[in-house]
Each structure stands twice: as structure tokens, then as C-alpha cells.
Amino acid sequence: MAIALILGILVGAVLGVTGAGGGILAVPALVAGMGWSMQQAAPVALTAVVSSAAIGALEGLRKRLVRYRAAILMAISGVPFTLLGQQLAQVIPQPWLMGLFGGIMLSVGIRLLLKHGAHAMRVETTMGALARINPQTGRFHWCWGTALLLGGIGALTGLLTGLLGVGGGFVIVPMLRRFTDVSMHGVVATSLMVITLVGSGGIALALAQGAAMPMQATLLFAMATAAGMASGRQVAAYLSEQAVQRGFALLLIVVALALMVRASL
Numbered sequence: 001m002a003i004a005l006i007l008g009i010l011v012g013a014v015l016g017v018t019g020a021g022g023g024i025l026a027v028p029a030l031v032a033g034m035g036w037s038m039q040q041a042a043p044v045a046l047t048a049v050v051s052s053a054a055i056g057a058l059e060g061l062r063k064r065l066v067r068y069r070a071a072i073l074m075a076i077s078g079v080p081f082t083l084l085g086q087q088l089a090q091v092i093p094q095p096w097l098m099g100l101f102g103g104i105m106l107s108v109g110i111r112l113l114l115k116h117g118a119h120a121m122r123v124e125t126t127m128g129a130l131a132r133i134n135p136q137t138g139r140f141h142w143c144w145g146t147a148l149l150l151g152g153i154g155a156l157t158g159l160l161t162g163l164l165g166v167g168g169g170f171v172i173v174p175m176l177r178r179f180t181d182v183s184m185h186g187v188v189a190t191s192l193m194v195i196t197l198v199g200s201g202g203i204a205l206a207l208a209q210g211a212a213m214p215m216q217a218t219l220l221f222a223m224a225t226a227a228g229m230a231s232g233r234q235v236a237a238y239l240s241e242q243a244v245q246r247g248f249a250l251l252l253i254v255v256a257l258a259l260m261v262r263a264s265l
Contacts, residue, residue: 003033003034004030004033004034004217004220004221004224005220005221005224006033006224007026007029007030007033007034007221007224008048008220008221008222008223008224008225008227008228009224009225009227009228009231010025010029010228011025011026011029011045011048011049011225011228012048012052012224012225012226012227012228012229012230012231012232013228013229013231013232013235014228014232014248014251015049015052015053015056015169015225015228015229015232016052016056016228016229016230016231016232016233016234016235016236017232017233017235017236017239017244017248024101024104024105024108024164024166024169024170024252025251025252025255026041026045026046026048026049026165026166026225027041027042027045027101027164027165027166028101028105028255028258028259029045030044030045030221031098031259032258032262034217037094038089038094038097038098038101038164038165039089039090039094039097040212041165042089042164042165042206043165043203043206043207043211043213044213044214044217044218044221045165045166045221046161046165046166046199046202046203046206047203047213047218047221047222048218048221048222048224048225048226049166049195049199049225050195050196050199050200050203051222051225051226052222052225052226052228052229053169053192053193053195053196053199053229054192054196055226055229055230055233056188056189056192056229056233057189057192057193057195057196059189059233060188060189060190060192060193061189061193063189065185065186065188065189065190066186066189066190066192066193067139067140067182067186067190068190068193069139069140069142070140070150070190071190071193071194071197072197073147073150073151073154074150074151074153074154074157074172074194074197074198075154075194075197075198075201076154077150077151077152077153077154077155077158078154078155078157078158078159078161078168078194078197078198078201079158079197079198079201079202079205080155080158081155081156081157081158081159081162082158082159082161082162082198082201082202082205083162083205084158084159084162085158085159085160085161085162085163085164086162086163086202086205086206086209087162088162088163089162089163089164089165092163095263095264096263097163097164098259098260098262098263099259099260099263099264100163100164101164101259102256102257102259102260102263103256103260104160104164104256105252105253105255105256105259106252106253106256106257106260108170108174108249108252109248109249109250109251109252109253109256110249110253111174112174112245112246112248112249112252113246113249113250113253130145130146130149130179130180131145131146131149131150131179131180131181132180132181133180133181133182140180149179149180153171153172153175153176154194154198156168156171157171157172157194157198158198158201158202161198161199161202162202162205165202168194168195168198168199169191169192169195170252172187172190172191172194172195173187173188173191176190176191
């Protein structure tokens with residue numbers, strides 16, 4: 001059980017600092033540390049990530065950082081696709097699922113590593129923003145394009161949540177940064193809210209389909225992740241965006257390569 005506590009603290013710290021990555025690291029951490037299959041690890045990881053994300057989401061709501069209308073739309077779009085992802089996870093062979101997970105992690109890590117610093121990210125965001133904040137109201141300028149963009153992000157998040165047991169922050173954060181002009185703090189807070197809503201739906205669907213979660217290990221891992229999350233949110237205030245991005249990218253690449261090697265064996 002000590003392994004579950006250590007893994008939970010580390011995963012929660014990553015989630016707190018980046019607003020993403022907790023789920024994508026939780027599953028391989030449980031697979032490697034606890035010796036579970038991905039199907040066993042997914043609901044436990046999702047429970048821990050959701051409970052921790054909820055803490056960050058409540059903090060974001062208190063500070064008025066969460067784009068709650070956007071988060072609700074993404075969640076409504078995502079939950080049906082979560083069910084589809086869970087059904088696919090039951091029929092895809094374990095090595096294929098692990099290889100797919102590793103491939104996604106590797107692509108995300110490489111893309112983050114190739115970013116050209118905070119200035120380039122701001123220029124890219126400004127040029128590519130498809131959903132913009134109305135400067136007079138401080139809210140999204142809602143139109144069909146904005147709704148379709150956010151709904152699509154939610155659907156992809158839900159599919160990966162069900163398929164891989166991840167929160168989806170590694171999809172939400174870069175896509176909101178790329179296609180909206182929301183500030184980084186707003187993106188992270190909104191991401192945590194979507195993870196909370198979609199992940200909660202994913203847990204309910206998994207339990208309804210008979211998923212078995214070891215209660216003691218799940219609770220310990222969830223509590224440790226929440227503690228790590230709180231610590232990570234405090235540390236995040238002292239780190240530059242570039243340092244966070246670079247460190248997270250390198251961590252993803254290392255874990256992805258290890259996971260793909262394990263899948264091939």
C-alpha cells in the first residue's frame with residue numbers, strides 16, 4: 001500500500017502543477033507499480049484524478065477562472081463518448097491498448113517539447129484562436145463555431161477517458177491553448193472542471209458495467225493524489241510556464257517509451 005501512496009502523491013503533484021497529465025501518468029504508474037492490467041488500473045486512476053481535479057476546479061470557481069459554460073458543454077458532449085471508449089477497452093487486446101496509450105503519450109510529449117517558448121505559444125494562440133473571449137463581457141463570444149469546437153474537444157476527451165482511464169487534461173489544455181484566447185490560468189481551471197464532470201460520469205458508467213475496484217488501494221491512491229494535487233497547486237505559483245512544459249514533456253516521453261517497450265514484450 002505504500003507504493004499506492006507514493007504513486008498517488010507524484011501523480012497529484014503533476015496534475016496540480018500542469019492541470020493535465022495526472023490521468024495519463026496514473027494508469028502506467030499503477031500498471032508498473034501495482035502490477036495491474038490497464039483495465040484494472042483505469043477506474044482506480046480515474047477515481048483518484050477526478051477527486052483531485054475537483055479540488056482544483058473548486059479553487060478555480062472561487063477565483064472566477066473557470067469558463068463554466070464551456071466546461072458544461074464539453075462534459076455533456078464527452079460523457080456519451082466515455083461509454084463508447086469503455087466498450088472499446090473491453091475488446092482491444094492488452095498489448096495493443098498499452099501500445100496505443102504509449103503512442104499518445106509520446107506524441108503529446110514530443111509536441112510539447114518542440115514548442116518555442118512562451119512568446120511563440122502566445123503568438124500561435126492569438127493567430128489560431130477559433131473561440132474568442134468578448135472583451136466587454138469577459139465571456140466567450142458564443143456562436144456555432146465556438147459550440148462545435150468545444151463540443152468536439154469534449155467528445156475526444158470523453159472517448160479517451162473511457163478507453164484509457166485518463167482525465168483528458170492532456171487533450172483539453174493544449175487544444176484550449178491552441179484554439180481559444182483564454183489565459184493559461186483559465187485553461188487549467190476549466191480543464192480541471194471538465195475532468196471532474198466527465199470523469200465522474202466515466203466512474204458511474206464503469207461501476208454500472210460491473211468494474212471492480214479494490215476499495216483500500218483506491219481510497220489510499222485517491223487521498224494521496226489529492227494531497228499531491230494541493231501541493232502541486234502551491235508549487236505551480238513559483239514555476240515558469242516554460243519550465244513546467246519542458247519538464248512535463250520529458251516525463252511523458254520517458255514513461256511513453258517504457259510503456260511501449262513493455263507492450264512489445
